Amino acid sequence: MTDLEKSMESLIEVFHRYAGQDSDGKTLSKKELKKLIENELPSFLACQKNPNVVDCIMKDLDQNKDDKLDFEEFIPLVVGLSMACEKCYVLHAQKGKK
Numbered sequence: 001m002t003d004l005e006k007s008m009e010s011l012i013e014v015f016h017r018y019a020g021q022d023s024d025g026k027t028l029s030k031k032e033l034k035k036l037i038e039n040e041l042p043s044f045l046a047c048q049k050n051p052n053v054v055d056c057i058m059k060d061l062d063q064n065k066d067d068k069l070d071f072e073e074f075i076p077l078v079v080g081l082s083m084a085c086e087k088c089y090v091l092h093a094q095k096g097k098k
């Protein structure tokens with residue numbers, strides 16, 4: 001597999017690992033989302049000053065307002081964070097060249 005294929009696979013695996021912790025294996029409940037963020041995005045969580053950050057993320061991502069996130073609703077979180085990280089990466093790369 002290529003690097004990108006591996007990344008996509010691990011994204012899917014991580015989603016289902018947490019989504020499968022209760023009886024509904026296709027979606028993330030707020031509890032599962034919280035666990036996922038705590039375990040898989042600890043540095044992101046450490047930067048957040050808002051103690052209700054998980055509630056805010058849930059509200060933002062939950063398009064159909066059923067208090068659960070399916071894979072489609074979850075992906076924008078990863079995309080948004082990746083875009084933020086890419087900006088840092090570019091900045092860092094530019095600094096390295098000077």
Ligand SMILES: [Ca+2]
Nearest residue numbers: 064066068069
């Ligand atoms: Ca939903």
